[in-house]
Amino acid sequence: MKNIAAGRAIARLRSWFPDREFFMRSEGQVRFIKISSRTQMIAAGAATAFVLVWALSMATMALSSYLSAHDRASLLHREAKVATAESRVNAYRDDLGKVKDDLNRRQDFIEKTVQAHMGDLPKDGKAGETVSDSTSEAAATVKKVSLELPEAAALAAIEARQLTFIEGLTRIADRRAAAAEAKLASLGVNPQMALAAMDDRAAQGGPLIPMATAADGSIDPRFQRFGLSLARMEALERSVAGLPQVLPASLEYISSGFGFRANPFTGGGGEFHPGLDFKGPYGAPIYAAAPGVVSFVGQRSGYGNCVEIDHGNGLVTRYAHMSGFRTVQGKPVIAGEVIGLIGSTGRSTGPHLHFEVRINDRPVNPRPFLEAAPHVFEKVGSAPASNSAR
Template identity: 55%
Template sequence: MRSQGQVRFIRISSRSQKIAAGVAVCVLGAWCASVGALALSQVSTGTAQAALAGREAKVARAEHSVEQYRENIDTVASDLARRQKFIEQMVDAHISDLPESTEAAQPEAADETGAKVKKISALMPEAGALARIEAAQIAMVDRLTRYADTRSRAASDAIRSLGLNPNAIRTSARTAEGGPLVKLVTSGDGSVDPRFRRMGQSLARMGALENGLASIPQVSPAHVAYVSSSYGYRSDPFTGSAAFHAGLDFPGPMGSPIYAAAKGRVTFVGQKSGYGNCVEVSHGNGLMTRYGHLSGFRAHVGQKVDAGALIAAMGSTGRSTGSHLHFEVRVNDRPVNPRPFLEAAQTAQSNLQNNNQPQKERS
């Protein structure tokens, strides 16, 4: 260091340099910490503001819902009455009696509905009763939807066990429809609540599948102890040569009652070559049953019959060696073996009835 013509030397030791560097680092660290704390404070403030805004939005929505109840309490009551009528119509049309045991609603939906009822009851006690009625209706709709879906699955499984396609049966059930338009409106603005629409669709699907199952041959056409001739190849009773037998032969006394194997519509009453006096019953979905060698008729063309309904009397008309019933099951006019068909249908019906019984009856 030069000063007034003199040169002086200043020495800084390593220890002093380290101390100075440490001080500088501390100062810099303190500055960074203060900047970070400021930034963190700003982020926290923004998060708190966002949370506050979210709470305010929820409160606003709750207040809006309550305000709707307050301003339109008469409309809400009218909507609830329409909804109740809708539920009663669906139950009467598809179930007759309310199920005693069905699955509970989804917890999320129940929590949401319960929270709404609490808010409305707390902020506007006079609307609390309506809110509780609405919640009960929604819970019932959910239960009925689940109940119908359970029965639909059982019917589908039963139909599938018979080798038939449940979707084809359900589709064919809608080949002929009509009638005046009667809208099922469940709110004052003319819209249908999607939960109610879903319930209606589930009940309609259940009805179509169960009606289709009921149309499958499932009742023995004659009350006899045994079958004298089975389905398939046999020795012809007249020629003795190998021949194909397209049904089952039920032997019995002349005039024994003959019953419809399933519900359907009588499509033929008269004589057919080889069958003699014959009755045919169409059950839909391509299914038809044929009853041959009859001595008399107890039904007419176009008549709707239930499973087990009396349709004819046993005889020995046509190509026959004695009093018996020749019974055929045909799918799309192709003969199939009736024996496993009837056995499987009876088992499927038994399983379906067990599945449809209330839980406490089966326990």
């Protein structure tokens, strides 16, 4: 089979290159030149080999030129990248002053905004305060950075401003918390009940979103202390906001005060009156004295139609002798919201509102609570007290 295939290939080549004869005429003579098939094939092979060698050499030269050009381009690219990085570093160093100025302007904005809403922040501590004072430490840090890394001195100074600012915020939060705590204590409300709510982790949840002041996830103790001080201030001030500070009825006059009084029905003997009586027309509105949740709507012995509002921390206000209800049990109310109408139900000699403040189910004088609202009792001082309504 191989011999047959080879024979066929040779026959085909010979068909491409048949014996050829050429004649030439010169000076009246004719010459014949014969080129055999074998000679033509040898010549064709030599020509093909020459073309292949030439093409291969040209391809090699082209590839070498390409690789050389690629290497030069790569080198130039790397040089350009190095030059660009160095120029950016130099530009950043040259522009560090602008970065410092921008940070200072932002800090100025923050401090002025806080000052507008909270007043001047205290820079010096008071006796008994436990807020840290980083002034000396920050000054030493700025000095050391200035010596060892002069270009970062401005950033160290801004960091010192931040620490002074956060410590000032912590001091004012602590002082506001102390003022709220003193106010609660002066009214007989235990501040620890408000603070206990901070440690109550029942009914809490949500996604975990850690807060940190460093890239490694840690938090500076001064910032952590600030967060705790804010939480304490908020809990105490929220309790103060829940104190009765709104008149529960339009003030005509107080017809009976808190404490000892004569029997309103007989005029003799004596009895303890656990609240304040606000005389008013039948059907006049009665208002919630503070925000809270309505805990009772109904009748109580001696009180007639009665509404009670729970303000948290053991504090409850009671509104009695109503002619009608305008709220329901379990409803959250805001200070000044209408909850009922003045009447004379229960043990009463005429239309009025009996208003009580109770702490842990013990009645206390409502007047100090209401006096916390500015000018709330201006009319009371000029109005004569009466025992006409109890």
